[in-house]
Amino acid sequence: MLKQCEGSIAIAEAVALCRPEVICAYPITPQTHIVEGLGLLVKSGKLSNCEYINVESEFAAMSVAIGASACGARAYTATASQGILYMAEAVYNASGLGLPIVMTVGNRSIGAPINIWNDHTDSMALRDAGWIQLFAENNQEATDLHIQAFKLAEELSVPVMVCVDGFILTHAYERVDVPEQSKVDAFLPPYEPRQVVDPDEPVTIGAMVGPEAFMEVRYLAHHKQMQALERIPQLAEEFRRVFGRASGGLLHTYHTEDAETVIVALGSVNGTIKDVIDQMRAEGVKIGSVSLCSFRPFPTAALHAAIGHAKRVVTIEKSLSVGIGGNVSHNLRMALQGRDTKVSTVIAGLGGRAITQTSLRKVFTRAIQDTLEPLSFMDLNTAVINRQLERERVTRRTGPAAEAILRDIGTMAARVS
Amino acid sequence: MTGASRVKFYQTGTFTVGNRLLDVSVRSVQSDADRNNSLNSGHRACQGCGEALGARYALDAAMRAVNGRLVVANATGCLEVFSTPYPESSWRVAWLHSLFANAAAVGTGMAAAMKVKGRKDVRVIAQGGDGGTVDIGFACLSGMFERDDDVLYICYDNEAYMNTGIQRSSATPAAARTMTTPAAGQEPGNVFGQGKNVPLIAMAHGIPYVATASVADLRDLEYKVGRAMAIHGARYLHVHVPCPLGWGCDTGDTLKVARLAAESGLFPIFEAEAGEVTGRRTIRRRVPVEDYLKMQSRFAHLFSPKRDERRIAMIQAIADRNIRRFGLLDKSEQGAHP
Numbered sequence A: 001m002l003k004q005c006e007g008s009i010a011i012a013e014a015v016a017l018c019r020p021e022v023i024c025a026y027p028i029t030p031q032t033h034i035v036e037g038l039g040l041l042v043k044s045g046k047l048s049n050c051e052y053i054n055v056e057s058e059f060a061a062m063s064v065a066i067g068a069s070a071c072g073a074r075a076y077t078a079t080a081s082q083g084i085l086y087m088a089e090a091v092y093n094a095s096g097l098g099l100p101i102v103m104t105v106g107n108r109s110i111g112a113p114i115n116i117w118n119d120h121t122d123s124m125a126l127r128d129a130g131w132i133q134l135f136a137e138n139n140q141e142a143t144d145l146h147i148q149a150f151k152l153a154e155e156l157s158v159p160v161m162v163c164v165d166g167f168i169l170t171h172a173y174e175r176v177d178v179p180e181q182s183k184v185d186a187f188l189p190p191y192e193p194r195q196v197v198d199p200d201e202p203v204t205i206g207a208m209v210g211p212e213a214f215m216e217v218r219y220l221a222h223h224k225q226m227q228a229l230e231r232i233p234q235l236a237e238e239f240r241r242v243f244g245r246a247s248g249g250l251l252h253t254y255h256t257e258d259a260e261t262v263i264v265a266l267g268s269v270n271g272t273i274k275d276v277i278d279q280m281r282a283e284g285v286k287i288g289s290v291s292l293c294s295f296r297p298f299p300t301a302a303l304h305a306a307i308g309h310a311k312r313v314v315t316i317e318k319s320l321s322v323g324i325g326g327n328v329s330h331n332l333r334m335a336l337q338g339r340d341t342k343v344s345t346v347i348a349g350l351g352g353r354a355i356t357q358t359s360l361r362k363v364f365t366r367a368i369q370d371t372l373e374p375l376s377f378m379d380l381n382t383a384v385i386n387r388q389l390e391r392e393r394v395t396r397r398t399g400p401a402a403e404a405i406l407r408d409i410g411t412m413a414a415r416v417s
Numbered sequence B: 001m002t003g004a005s006r007v008k009f010y011q012t013g014t015f016t017v018g019n020r021l022l023d024v025s026v027r028s029v030q031s032d033a034d035r036n037n038s039l040n041s042g043h044r045a046c047q048g049c050g051e052a053l054g055a056r057y058a059l060d061a062a063m064r065a066v067n068g069r070l071v072v073a074n075a076t077g078c079l080e081v082f083s084t085p086y087p088e089s090s091w092r093v094a095w096l097h098s099l100f101a102n103a104a105a106v107g108t109g110m111a112a113a114m115k116v117k118g119r120k121d122v123r124v125i126a127q128g129g130d131g132g133t134v135d136i137g138f139a140c141l142s143g144m145f146e147r148d149d150d151v152l153y154i155c156y157d158n159e160a161y162m163n164t165g166i167q168r169s170s171a172t173p174a175a176a177r178t179m180t181t182p183a184a185g186q187e188p189g190n191v192f193g194q195g196k197n198v199p200l201i202a203m204a205h206g207i208p209y210v211a212t213a214s215v216a217d218l219r220d221l222e223y224k225v226g227r228a229m230a231i232h233g234a235r236y237l238h239v240h241v242p243c244p245l246g247w248g249c250d251t252g253d254t255l256k257v258a259r260l261a262a263e264s265g266l267f268p269i270f271e272a273e274a275g276e277v278t279g280r281r282t283i284r285r286r287v288p289v290e291d292y293l294k295m296q297s298r299f300a301h302l303f304s305p306k307r308d309e310r311r312i313a314m315i316q317a318i319a320d321r322n323i324r325r326f327g328l329l330d331k332s333e334q335g336a337h338p
């Protein structure tokens, strides 16, 4: 049904349509409206046959999901930011045990300094945890990806994270087509676990595994993700047939066919990127973009097919791998092996800093002029940084850096006004 | 067993009632040829491991109480490691190990799954060592209690992190030597005035059933497990299980050490319902704490090179307080101890 609603509510309704049996809720901005939405659906009886558990932490949220999933129940939770780090150990455990839990991540930065706004640091911190990571470009896709996620997770016995930009998507009111129950039921069969803790067939799960077999078990996790590379596009196609719209898949291309310059990014920023590409295309610039929907597994071959011919690739990244630079570009280079494509990493939008069309256009223009550095930071206030570095050079007891920078910006702002 | 100790094939001084003399319905689960053998032989616990003994009795009693309709979540620790060296397993129950800190939460998830699947007959036990329960797993434990989830949590308390090589936990008693509270310095061993009483904290949650038990009285342990499984909601059982390796006692003395802990008053055995103490196992033959301490090399620094009268008296005071607090003394025993 078409409706104008908040992204979180559309997600909550999509999750409910998947008939989850156990939902674990622990609040963290910007995920709260999702679990609140689900809480209301359960409490009002609209979502029946579901245990909604108010847990005491994210670590417990994932642990309860592990126990439920291992006993054959369809389990769901949602988190963000500090929450995903707080549950990190259990996140790895869920994938190690092969439990098909689905989790929404309302992407948000990680402190210190504490900050509630959007970037991708949280999901990136857990990118190697063995979960499939799908990034939504808009709220329609966020809605649809959840339905695909349960099917993908359960087929492969691999947990799936659906990554949704905090505030930008979670709190945005958009027109969303929330599917009908009958169609979701047609698309998503009931959960049939591969392994189950059951007194009727008692097995031991979670035994100690030594060097003689650990490599093989880990390799199998990798193999599953390689299978997901095949299944993700197929599922998107099955989804299109049932629901009549394209959503999901490994990646989305935009004017890449003849593009000399290709921009690659995850999530909602692709909307802004496409707007800028439209403007530059109108001026005759051969530029296109790729929105990566699947970050884990990383779609190396599909990406190669989409950008292999380009002269240069620019990644717009909402996370910083401190000490090296880009997470996406780092991975992307695997897709460009044997090519001399120039790759530039642009770190942008950390902690919710707006990524504007103007700034993007400046960066793209410099890329085309081949003057863009291999690593750059969009709209970074270097004067502030230099003043802080100077303070640190002359004074030992400079105090906390974040506060010093805030004070500096405050005085500057005061002087300007 | 050290070279010096003698193996006896019978026990004396245990107040044990011959099982054969009892009515069939109340005979020990372990004495039943059809017992489940939940933790089967072949596991790799040390000789004389109290935890292995306690877990076997507890789970067999639970399996009997619920007709085999049981699933178990286990925390990381000795019990998990010695029972499941891949590809072997000693468990004859449906068993899942996830992490060190989350057994209670995994139990919650299991109970939720069984409820939503309409499998009301299947019951859940979560279990772990003292470290996995009273320290790192404490938040999950308290959450499970507070929500009154239908899980029996069993803590096997061997008073330290044994699996990692005997480090102090908040269940380690005062003066005990562990690798992180070494017998060195002015006040060797663990400091006084720390630690927490988790059975009392469990009671403060107002959950339907809390009990302590000891491998010193395995019949009582079986009874309490059976009692706990007859109740729904969050339940807690705290079992005292000597660890010969960590405590430095003879592997043949596990039960004796456990018994002295109870008979000295250092480990009070009681049960409580909805936050009120409803039963206690009274001391039959009270002993000074010294008898208990002397059997264990973790307390050796209290006795040599010279007796530490002050700290032995402080430990005695802890036992005396337990006895007063929980009313542990049998009337006939009042004043029997100096």
Ligand SMILES: Cc1ncc(C[n+]2csc(CCOP(=O)(O)OP(=O)(O)O)c2C)c(N)n1
Pocket (backbone or CB within 6 Å): B051, B076, B077, B078, B079, B100, B101, B128, B129, B130, B131, B132, B133, B158, B160, B161, B162, B163, B164, B169
């Ligand atoms: C998060 C985490 N921290 C530390 C460990 C290391 N560790 C494994 S078992 C264990 C000790 C377990 O102690 P306890 O719970 O008392 O059980 P015991 O081995 O004494 O029976 C420790 C510290 C771990 N596995 N996970």
Ligand code: SF4
Pocket (backbone or CB within 6 Å): B044, B045, B046, B047, B048, B049, B050, B051, B052, B078, B082, B158, B162, B163, B242, B243, B244, B245, B246
């Ligand atoms: S170290 Fe202690 S608890 Fe661990 S197996 Fe040996 S005796 Fe049992």
Ligand SMILES: [Mg+2]
Pocket (backbone or CB within 6 Å): B129, B130, B131, B156, B157, B158, B159, B160, B161, B162
């Ligand atoms: Mg221990």
